[in-house]
Amino acid sequence: MTVFNHFGRYLLMIKGMFTKPENWRMYWKELMKQCSDIGIGSLGIVVVVALFIGAVSTLQTAYQLVSNLIPKSTIAQIVRDTVILEFAPTITCIVLAGVVGSKIASELGNMRVSEQIDALEIMGINTKAYLIMPKILASFLMIPILVIIAGVLGIWGGRMAGILSGILSPEEFEEGLLSGFQPFNVTFALAKAYTFAFIISSIPAYFGYFVQGGALEIGKASTTAVVTSCIMILFADYILAALLL
Amino acid sequence: MIEIRNLHKQFGEKVVIDDVSAVMEAGKANLIIGASGSGKTVFIKCLVGLFEPDGGEILYNGQNFTSMEDDQRKELRQQIGMLFQGSALFDSQTVEQNVMFPLDMFTRLSHSEKQKKVNEVLERVNLKDANKKFPAEISGGMKKRVGIARAIVLNPKYLFCDEPNSGLDPQTSLVIDKLIYEVTKEFNMTTVINTHDMNSVMEIGDHIIYMYQGIKEWEGSNKEIIYSKSQKLNDFIFASEFLKDVKAIRALEAEGKIQGNTPGLSK
Numbered sequence: 364m365t366v367f368n369h370f371g372r373y374l375l376m377i378k379g380m381f382t383k384p385e386n387w388r389m390y391w392k393e394l395m396k397q398c399s400d401i402g403i404g405s406l407g408i409v410v411v412v413a414l415f416i417g418a419v420s421t422l423q424t425a426y427q428l429v430s431n432l433i434p435k436s437t438i439a440q441i442v443r444d445t446v447i448l449e450f451a452p453t454i455t456c457i458v459l460a461g462v463v464g465s466k467i468a469s470e471l472g473n474m475r476v477s478e479q480i481d482a483l484e485i486m487g488i489n490t491k492a493y494l495i496m497p498k499i500l501a502s503f504l505m506i507p508i509l510v511i512i513a514g515v516l517g518i519w520g521g522r523m524a525g526i527l528s529g530i531l532s533p534e535e536f537e538e539g540l541l542s543g544f545q546p547f548n549v550t551f552a553l554a555k556a557y558t559f560a561f562i563i564s565s566i567p568a569y570f571g572y573f574v575q576g577g578a579l580e581i582g583k584a585s586t587t588a589v590v591t592s593c594i595m596i597l598f599a600d601y602i603l604a605a606l607l608l
Numbered sequence: 609m610i611e612i613r614n615l616h617k618q619f620g621e622k623v624v625i626d627d628v629s630a631v632m633e634a635g636k637a638n639l640i641i642g643a644s645g646s647g648k649t650v651f652i653k654c655l656v657g658l659f660e661p662d663g664g665e666i667l668y669n670g671q672n673f674t675s676m677e678d679d680q681r682k683e684l685r686q687q688i689g690m691l692f693q694g695s696a697l698f699d700s701q702t703v704e705q706n707v708m709f710p711l712d713m714f715t716r717l718s719h720s721e722k723q724k725k726v727n728e729v730l731e732r733v734n735l736k737d738a739n740k741k742f743p744a745e746i747s748g749g750m751k752k753r754v755g756i757a758r759a760i761v762l763n764p765k766y767l768f769c770d771e772p773n774s775g776l777d778p779q780t781s782l783v784i785d786k787l788i789y790e791v792t793k794e795f796n797m798t799t800v801i802n803t804h805d806m807n808s809v810m811e812i813g814d815h816i817i818y819m820y821q822g823i824k825e826w827e828g829s830n831k832e833i834i835y836s837k838s839q840k841l842n843d844f845i846f847a848s849e850f851l852k853d854v855k856a857i858r859a860l861e862a863e864g865k866i867q868g869n870t871p872g873l874s875k
């Protein structure tokens with residue numbers, strides 16, 4: 364299949380999700396389950412990644428700013444902006460594409476191959492609506508929250524690294540943190556988070572839902588899903604930067 | 609009753625179902641038999657709409673399924689139960705949750721009413737003490753039973769079974785066959801079963817369709833099948849030496865050359 368076939372079928376899949384649920388309560392239950400899987404399930408890795416990225420960016424910024432003319436607090440300022448603008452949304456979502464994306468693709472792939480999706484269809488359930496929609500909605504709800512957590516922890520990690528390695532004092536860090544802050548950066552980060560949330564959930568759902576074959580194909584679909592999602596995240600990252608900044 | 613008119617299905621150039629017409633009556637076990645690759649699964653999946661046929665019509669009690677809108681189809685499907693070749697149980701749910709799922713989705717019963725119904729159906733398929741187990745923890749035969757329980761929990765009018773016996777020992781196969789047969793009679797369902805198991809054919813074959821490379825080669829009942837004149841069907845039925853011997857003995861009996869009551873095949 365060509366890229367265009369895939370894209371067409373992907374759009375049809377998205378269109379197919381919009382029908383009236385057979386039973387609201389069951390859809391709600393599924394949504395809550397997905398929120399817990401996606402949100403709580405990937406909280407741990409997001410925390411670890413955010414702390415280290417913040418810490419590393421402090422150390423590297425300090426290493427690059429050798430001139431005595433620049434105040435130390437500038438380091439905090441740079442760390443804050445890079446974490447909010449790029450690291451918290453983009454790196455977190457690339458990691459989530461691996462964690463959440465592969466889970467979504469393999470879960471749906473397994474359901475397809477073992478005929479569980481057919482079994483649901485036979486019962487008269489719209490499987491696109493019941494299986495895919497809650498995953499996308501859950502990503503919309505949880506991933507921006509994870510990105511915010513990553514932003515806060517990233518900056519805190521940067522502060523800790525700066526203080527522990529004696530690069531700058533807590534006062535200097537706080538001073539930098541508050542100077543020249545642009546609230547728009549947060550809006551921008553959230554715009555990214557929502558865009559990436561859609562990519563991370565819908566692309567793996569597509570590859571999983573349309574798997575053909577057996578266990579081997581599920582593995583392949585899950586790899587393709589993660590790779591495609593990562594590329595699409597980076598692409599969207601560039602487009603958003605070009606449009607909004 | 610399901611009426612099939614000139615059903616046609618092909619994948620690319622390969623014709624898998626070639627102009628098949630048949631009537632599946634209610635209260636009967638309708639068997640589709642044929643060698644591996646003869647198109648049985650594709651046939652049954654066309655009937656339930658998992659594959660779109662390339663030609664022909666399928667009527668459920670006179671309602672044209674082929675030309676139905678999605679909403680009508682969804683409604684009709686609540687009267688359809690299906691047992692899949694690999695059981696297709698939801699593996700993140702327990703046995704009980706699997707069987708309760710259609711009730712959760714499509715009824716407004718209270719939890720205790722649903723629980724009661726689930727217990728009834730599980731008892732009906734002779735499955736006890738497995739309510740809280742996950743599909744990975746039970747045997748193949750038990751999975752089939754859960755599959756049947758899930759398929760019949762909403763009292764469907766139509767039941768489809770894709771190879772209910774595959775991967776089961778002859779004894780368990782027989783039990784599953786009997787179970788499907790009994791519920792068919794009990795609820796007056798239109799049951800369509802795919803199989804290549806000759807035991808099932810002889811035991812429960814009220815109405816049998818023999819498929820050969822996508823063509824309906826023979827149609828009849830288990831009373832008639834061993835006397836059929838179709839060479840292809842005979843090759844299929846009497847594939848084993850044992851059955852050939854039985855057939856030879858039967859023929860001798862019929863000519864009055866020997867006396868006795870050959871086991872296995874009844875006249």
Ligand SMILES: Nc1ncnc2c1ncn2[C@@H]1O[C@H](COP(=O)(O)OP(=O)(O)OP(=O)(O)O)[C@@H](O)[C@H]1O
Pocket residue numbers: 619624642643644645646647648649650651804
């Ligand atoms: N999705 C598909 N795409 C292309 N060809 C298919 C597809 N599904 C089935 N076929 C082909 O249709 C033919 C009939 O397959 P089908 O699965 O109906 O056989 P079957 O009678 O159920 O066999 P078995 O007893 O082994 O289950 C086979 O030649 C198969 O290759």
Ligand SMILES: [Mg+2]
Pocket residue numbers: 648649650693770771802
């Ligand atoms: Mg088959």
